[in-house]
Amino acid sequence: MIHSADQAGSHAHLRKTREAGAMTDDTPRWPRPDRPQGQDPYYGPGAGGGPPNQEGQARTPAPRRGRMSVLAGVLALLIGALGGAIGGAVGYNLADGGGSTDTSLGQEQSGNEQPVDLPAGSPARVAQEVLPSVAQLRVDGGQAEGEGSAVALSADGLLLTNNHVVAPAAGGGEITADFQNGREIPVSIVGRAPSFDLAVVRAQGMNDLVPAELGSSRNVVVGQEVLAIGSPLGLSGTVTSGIVSSLDRPVSAGGPETGQDTVLNAIQTDAPINPGNSGGPLVDMQGRVIGINSAIASAGRTGGSIGLGFAIPIDQAERVAQELIADGVANQALLGVTVPVNLPDAGGAPVQEVTSGSAAAEAGIQPGSVITRVDDRVIESGNGLVATIRSYPPRSQVELEVRGAGGDTRTVQVTLGSQPDSPEG
Incomplete structure (x- = not known):
């Protein structure tokens, strides 16, 4: 069984519907200075x-x-x-004759150790x-x-x-x-x-x-x-x-x-x-x-x-x-669909609900359709769609492949929305 470690509540980007088992989604770098050399792992x-x-x-x-x-x-x-x-x-013991002694893994070694030039x-x-x-x-x-x-x-x-x-x-x-x-x-x-x-x-x-x-x-x-x-x-x-x-x-x-x-x-x-x-x-x-x-x-x-x-x-x-x-606070991308989560792969993410005014609604995505691709990523399940949308920054433009309820497939362009990821959300 695949079990989510995050069991309770809801969040701003993707809301889990408990009854239906569904979820909805409602650069400077840090340079590294010179490192100290000759230190052994601690x-x-x-x-x-x-x-x-x-x-x-x-x-x-x-x-x-x-x-x-x-x-x-x-x-x-x-x-x-x-x-x-x-x-x-669980205790770490070192056998010494007839007895044993607790020892810390952080114990310092004795002797004159020389720095090693590692490849x-x-x-x-x-x-x-x-x-x-x-x-x-x-x-x-x-x-x-x-x-x-x-x-x-x-x-x-x-x-x-x-x-x-x-x-x-x-x-x-x-x-x-x-x-x-x-x-x-x-x-x-x-x-x-x-x-x-x-x-x-x-x-x-x-x-x-x-x-x-x-x-x-x-x-x-x-x-x-x-x-x-x-x-x-x-x-x-x-x-x-x-x-x-x-x-x-x-x-x-x-x-x-x-x-x-x-x-x-x-x-x-x-x-x-x-x-x-x-x-x-x-x-x-x-x-x-x-x-x-x-x-x-x-x-x-x-x-x-x-x-x-x-x-x-x-x-x-x-x-x-x-x-x-x-x-x-951080912001997360918003598509605006409700999809089932924590279910086996279903050949896409079935859309259960569409949020009014969302990116999905503006693209004409309807309940009953199935999202099968986001840009070059194939979507196999609701979890896959949730994770993929979350990987984009807000306001990103993405291409979706959508299979309609009648089996027809079309491609749509959407601009993802933005919503704060509040710890209390």
């Missing part, structure tokens, strides 16, 4: 607790030193939020360059606790993460960023965009943060090597490798605490991603961020990586981040 202390369980009860945080949390209660083939929905503990484009070199730009986020929302990851956008503390990571603290809570150099910095929320499952936060009082270099998801191809960096299960500074296994994969991201539906065209990767990776970067082998890790597919009740991870494309994430930084 593995920090263990995990804290997770957000509430399915009954809404907060989980008890596990001890941070020498412990890592394990995911429990994941439904079969769950597309889940990765913001650290974890509980319980350009190697996983070790990329990790060395990007790790200083990645933070672990610890979130305490009072009734719920969680954790995730974030990537630096600016020297003065701006960080990009997932909305579902920080949402538990949005109504009054505490967020702390742990950096590779051991600093623990209080964090404030700059803006949230639940429909995109993105948020920008600021680590307070910083002026020497190393911003990550942002690439372009337009240049990503299936089969290219990538690294996922973050804090899975609370293990900060973790680096895993894999390839891009698919593009434009419609998935549901976010979490129940966001209160809104989030369906996105994601980059699919087999780089191991686990709870706690949410908000961390997916990077290419030049160290450029190409996506923000957001969701996984999990089999059975294990909840761990099965080689199906999903990242929000960086072109979309950067645009949303820029709007959040400038205005505290």
Whole structure:
């Protein structure tokens, strides 16, 4: 079963009709300065607790030193939020004779270590360059606790993460960023965009943060090597490798605490991603961020990586981040149709309703028709249409292929509308 991690409520761009199972849709870069060289990847202390369980009860945080949390209660083939929905503990022990001793993965090594000249484009070199730009986020929302990851956008503390990571603290809570150099910095929320499952936060009082270099998801191809960096299960500074296994994969991201539906065209990767990776970067082998890790597919009740991870494309994430930084709110494209979601592929997106005065209405799209293509993207389902429209900036001109109720097919040009993506929407 494919299950949306964002179960409750509605949002401004795409409104989910519970009874009908339907949803309606009612650039400067950050350059990267010179990176510090000769630093080995850092593995920090263990995990804290997770957000509430399915009954809404907060989980008890596990001890941070020498412990890592394990995911429990994941439904079969769950597309889940990765913001650290974890509980319980598994101890790390080192056998020594007849006894054992707890040890922290962040323990410093002794001896005189010399900087290593790592080959350009190697996983070790990329990790060395990007790790200083990645933070672990610890979130305490009072009734719920969680954790995730974030990537630096600016020297003065701006960080990009997932909305579902920080949402538990949005109504009054505490967020702390742990950096590779051991600093623990209080964090404030700059803006949230639940429909995109993105948020920008600021680590307070910083002026020497190393911003990550942002690439372009337009240049990503299936089969290219990538690294996922973050804090899975609370293990900060973790680096895993894999390839891009698919593009434009419609998935549901976010979490129940966001209160809104989030369906996105994601980059699919087999780089191991686990709870706690949410908000961390997916990077290419030049160290450029190409996506923000957001969701996984999990089999059975294990909840761990099965080689199906999903990242929000960086072109979309950067645009949303820029709007959040400038205005505290992001805008989303609006087509103006209601389509069924979370159903098997149906050879298109059946239109159930058309909003009066919308782009769809002006193009003459009628209920009962089926949208089968947006520009060069084939649409197989309602989820596919939702995710594709959301990938465009507002006011974009797009070409739609529409099959009428009588079976006739025509092509129409539309200019997408715009609507704020309010956290309360």
